[in-house]
Amino acid sequence: MTEEYISLAHGNGGRLTRELIDKVFVQYGQHPLLDTVNDAATMSLPNQTICMTTDSFTVQPLEFPGGNVGSLAVHGTVNDLSVSGATPLYLSTSFIIEEGVSMACLIRVVKAMAEAAHKANVSIVTGDTKVVPKGQGGGIYINTAGIGLKRTHTQFDIKRLSAGDHIVVSGPIGDHGVAVLLARDEFGLDSQLISDCASVYPFVEAIDTIDGVKFLRDPTRGGIAMAMHEMAQATNLSIRLNEAAIPLSGQVESVCNMLGFDPYYLACEGRVVAVVAPEVSEEVVRRWQVCEHGQNAATIGEVLPRQEQYHCPVSLVTHIGGERLLDELEDDPLPRIC
Amino acid sequence: MTEEYISLAHGNGGRLTRELIDKVFVQYGQHPLLDTVNDAATMSLPNQTICMTTDSFTVQPLEFPGGNVGSLAVHGTVNDLSVSGATPLYLSTSFIIEEGVSMACLIRVVKAMAEAAHKANVSIVTGDTKVVPKGQGGGIYINTAGIGLKRTHTQFDIKRLSAGDHIVVSGPIGDHGVAVLLARDEFGLDSQLISDCASVYPFVEAIDTIDGVKFLRDPTRGGIAMAMHEMAQATNLSIRLNEAAIPLSGQVESVCNMLGFDPYYLACEGRVVAVVAPEVSEEVVRRWQVCEHGQNAATIGEVLPRQEQYHCPVSLVTHIGGERLLDELEDDPLPRIC
Incomplete structure (x- = not known):
């Protein structure tokens, strides 16, 4: 990397994001199975092919017309599995909550997540919660990882x-x-x-x-x-x-x-x-x-x-x-x- | 919840953490498959039982004698799968990086992750990167989710x-x-x-x-x-x-x-x-x-x-x-x- 420090542009989905992935995550974290091209990785279990994906959601503001960070975190991961040719089945969810977030807001986010998961026909099966000091977070950051069953008739490539x-x-x-x-x-x-x-x-x-x-x-x-x-x-x-x-x-x-x-x-x-x-x-x-x-x-x-x-x-x-x-x-x- | 705002004690693993999980995540996010007791959820695929777990790592400082947030993020999830009676197989990883983090530090973290995954015999198969503005993160937060194959002879319960x-x-x-x-x-x-x-x-x-x-x-x-x-x-x-x-x-x-x-x-x-x-x-x-x-x-x-x-x-x-x-x-x- 020619840049010595991370800038916001490393996160915008553009050239610098791609370089960060190629020159740091692929180069130093290289694993033959790491899939940096597709939205989900495909793995074989005995008698079974599954897809796995992950995404962290850091949207600001946390709530917006039509959704909030909770519904977004469900849809984002469901969608990555869907476009990868898998039927979305299971989600994990992990919250990084900033000290001082209102309980009412957190509850609205969790409710929206549950509703989105219900509508998308996926099960949130496991979770984690961390709380970070004020000034070290963005209200609520949510990670979801998802597993789907590869549909055998799809050949998206x-x-x-x-x-x-x-x-x-x-x-x-x-x-x-x-x-x-x-x-x-x-x-x-x-x-x-x-x-x-x-x-x-x-x-x-x-x-x-x-x-x-x-x-x-x-x-x-x-x-x-x-x-x-x-x-x-x-x-x-x-x-x-x-x-x-x-x-x-x-x-x-x-x-x-x-x-x-x-x-x-x-x-x-x-x-x-x-x-x-x-x-x-x-x-x-x-x-x-x-x-x-x-x-x-x-x-x-x-x-x-x-x-x-x-x-x-x-x-x-x-x-x-x-x-x-x-x-x-x-x-x-x-x-x-x- | 009697508390109106999130405090750091909601994240310390004690009574308030438990109440937050029970009274917010279980109550409002309720799904029959959500497993809040065990370290990983167990799900059946056709002909196969897998375990899934997730954890976000927000340790400060990012590097410490014996490891850094990268090796920790691998071991934490590998360990949750292990104690759940599964053979850890696949990890996803998602980075929330704060603007201004040095590339050298990020590379050390990614390298440590790869080494830990290699030693633990797991594959990091998919990932995600977000960058947040200075003052809205803690340097590097890492989420890992993991999938393991349930070992049929274990009856941990x-x-x-x-x-x-x-x-x-x-x-x-x-x-x-x-x-x-x-x-x-x-x-x-x-x-x-x-x-x-x-x-x-x-x-x-x-x-x-x-x-x-x-x-x-x-x-x-x-x-x-x-x-x-x-x-x-x-x-x-x-x-x-x-x-x-x-x-x-x-x-x-x-x-x-x-x-x-x-x-x-x-x-x-x-x-x-x-x-x-x-x-x-x-x-x-x-x-x-x-x-x-x-x-x-x-x-x-x-x-x-x-x-x-x-x-x-x-x-x-x-x-x-x-x-x-x-x-x-x-x-x-x-x-x-x-």
Whole structure:
């Protein structure tokens, strides 16, 4: 690492995050089974293949329209298992609570967790609680780890991507990011917008028997732009999105215009992106549109051979027909939301 | 909960921790599979029984003689699986890193994790990294969750405890707690003491075919006193320890005498306590004494019918023959070490 100290940008899901993982966690923590590409690791037990994933949730504020850190911690891990081709079964949960947090807030968070787990049909089976002194925490940090049973008929694999594939998204992007930003009351903006925080498992289940469905990803930290970068980097392909096709709520669009944010980098917590063979993209869209929260599902882009003329493998055809590069996140252009 | 706000004592492993778990996490997060008594939850997959556990590690300072937060995070979770009767297999790891942490320190922590995992024969299979702003973290917090395969021949169950059982410990107590305290340099004390931080799996494997071995626990936060309280509360029995029999290094003893700490409440991170039928305690001690770090293994107490004359079910026969009650931790009598 060229940096001597950790900066906030090491946590933004962009280039520095990737370097931190590659140059510290992979290099010094190397284990042949460590999976840094997929959202969950896949392991074999005797007669059984399971997936395991983990995520820590450090969202500020702890509560926002449409959820709180508790429901988010359930959905985040359920979603990582779902897009990995597993049926989510069991979660562990670990709380790092800052001295001085109100019991009422903690209870709301725990309740939201339980409700989210119930709705997502997963069991929280074990837990841990630590309390840290005031000034050494962020209210409530929650880690969830999850185990799912690998569905034998799914073959999601980033290596199956090829030029010509279509990119499909299950709904409007950026709702979670904007809902959290506005919940901070820093901008004096009022909005009816609520986070999209939800399980994406129903979306996965709706399409996972379609053979041409090649890879799924939930575009959380770093938004769809960084999800596309991960795919492009892992495959040496390029990806071109079509701005006019990307579903975006009017509220997200106006907040982004007003505050100068780019919605393609904003986190979703209940959306899923699929890379599919071109001949099945209409079928995927059709199945998703009848799912709850899926009415705006759309094909939003395509996979291309690597476009060597550009320094960046992810681009966007804009409303006026130009092509704009969607660079990797570098520094922290957005307020931190996770 | 009668308390309106979280205090540090909610994290000390004593009465308030237990109440927080019972009155918040169990009450509001209730799920029939949530296991708040054992160190790991046991779940069935088709043809397979696995155990899952989780723990977040918030030790200060991050590095101490004998380990750091990375090795601790591996051993803590390996040990919870081990005492639950499982062979530890897979770990997830999630870092919450505070802005400004030095890369060199982070690398030492990741390296120590990898070494500990290698030595304990577990695979770190998935991970996550978050960065939080300066003043909202404690340097590096690490969560590990772990999966182990339930060993079919083990029958560890707190419900098997009965009056007459013996309590056996695998080595001297309090080394980890004192090593961490001294690493803070607050007391101006110098010592050669190193943390006992290590996998206890070899101790478990050495005795788990002995039928009279009923229950195991690693006495971490809250020390052996709180481990005994958990057993006494879950069974409505009493436990009497014998001060003269409890192995204690000279250094731990003198630090405790000097600073007024009670070693029975200090955390161990590489010791295990077994509750065994009286006729097998000698055999357990014999097998443990030939394990690495086991030369001081000893029978240190016994299980009694509930002693109704005392308000507290855990007591200690002192060197001079008196009986002293080892109360549940109430407020924070010890510097926080986890």
